[in-house]
Amino acid sequence: MKMARVALLLDTIAAERRWKYGVDVFEAYVGEMLKSSGIPYSEIHTAEKLSEQGYDVVIAALSEESEESIGQLLQYAEQGGTLISSGGLNRMAGRLSCREIAGEAGYAEIPEYAGEPLRYLKAKPWLPVSADGAHAVKGAGQLHRHTREGEPLAPAILEISVGKGKVIRWNVDIPYTIVGFQQGTGPVVEDGIPAPDGTGSLDEGILKADDRCEMDWELDRKRTETGYPYYAYPYADWWRDAWVSVLLKAVVAKNMTLPFVDYWPDGVERVAMISHDSDVNADESAYETLSVLKECDVRSTWCMIEPGYSPDVYEQVKAEGHELAFHYNALHLDKGFWAQTEFERQLAFIREKTGVPIVSNKNHYTRVEGWGELFEWCERNGIRSDQTRGPSKKGNVGFLFGTCRPYYPIARFDDRNRLYNVLEIGFLTQDLEHPSLPDTSVITPFLETAAGVRGGVAHFLFHQYHILNQAHVADALREVVGSARKRNFTFWTGEQIFRWEESRRAVSILPDESEGYRIERAQPGTVVWVPVPDGAKATKETNLLFGVTCERHAVTAEASV
Known part of the structure; x- marks a missing residue:
């Protein structure tokens, strides 16, 4: 079975022109979409030849x-x-019997997600305008303006015959949409919009990651059986999967394959x-947490804020296999502030106190300003x-950044528009059963949704202080572990996750x-x-992934190069 050769076109001239005028090239994020999905490709910078x-x-x-x-x-x-595009190639529209119309944010019905319309943040739709036999146009899915039931705008995706080949064009700017959900559509410079039901007072004068959440308070939340609202939809992950599905289906339609590395x-x-x-x-809260974790047989990640614990605590944390990490404090109420020098001072202090290199961080109170300063500081240190x-x-727990990957x-x-060399592993909620946070009714929807996202991480945060002082919080931790194990989750630390991610991305699959x-x-x-083309005989275990039948190959020690 021939392996398809896939190229990612990021035109240098087009990128330089945009950067010159202060325009983002989030189209470059397609490379991260491919790498995250384990798909081999070559990057090219011109359409010449x-x-x-x-x-x-x-x-x-x-x-x-x-x-x-x-x-x-x-x-x-x-x-x-x-040829595959997401909201691009606009000068080509007229030549392919289509016309471009104005786009806006809304919801898309996608064949792979017929039961759950996907929110999109930017569309550049084409509509077919003639029945030109040379360019037969097939549409699939449906974009709706503003809401799930809004006015139909255009098909979600077009497949256009061109000579012996085809152009597949998404009417949604998928990389922009994914970046927008994961990082916001702009820097954090002011408070976010508070929840209309009073469950998310983002306007408290503290700049945080969730001040640039692109979800809709009313359209993108569900409620548990006990009434707690939560963001229910990992839209960024679903868009990535829908995009990969179209790519793999295009490959098998050519009677070829495109092997990819599993998550x-x-x-x-x-x-x-x-x-x-x-x-x-x-210290007593640390020892109580260690006891609960030992009971649950779980290794966890301990984010340490200045001044930290006593040396004996760190020795026990390390001895029991947990990860020691950094908890940067930029909250002015706790005498912290936002500056690279302060980040570096606090990190150096925690590294010295713990006696370990420390490779993971979580900011106190999710404090964030700007766009990429935090990632730059992490890289440099x-x-x-x-x-x-x-x-x-309380009211914005769940998939508020559209992802659990x-x-x-x-x-x-x-x-x-480079990629930062820092793996982001977001969390879903903290301290369940604390009086000011949701109860354990969110555990099942969080785990079941995360289980449906290949490569997702169901990340729960519990403060040691609340584990000691709130018995219900400690019980909630036990319930998270038990419920996750029933669904075949394996517990890893943050360091284990990024070490494996680095390993799998180093794999090369070559024709x-x-x-x-x-x-x-x-x-x-x-x-x-x-992936196995339709009609091809499978020789190994198979599974339906991204809508395509795929054979499973596990690399042995002898097969590793």
């Missing part, structure tokens, strides 16, 4: 809108190539995480993973003339899925 380079699928994330570039892309498709190693189906913020730093992006209020965030135009593909730099236990 595209038809001669042997690519089977070209993802036109960002293309130069010149006559020459558009002609080269059309020529590639006419000669049998498959977790052999034997791990799903991952959950428990973290703690030391806050009050009472050896912090490889951050956990700051989570809820600070670990991801690498993207910089703005002033840093050329091979004799076997179809070969795997390099894979650790034993790595799982690779191989």
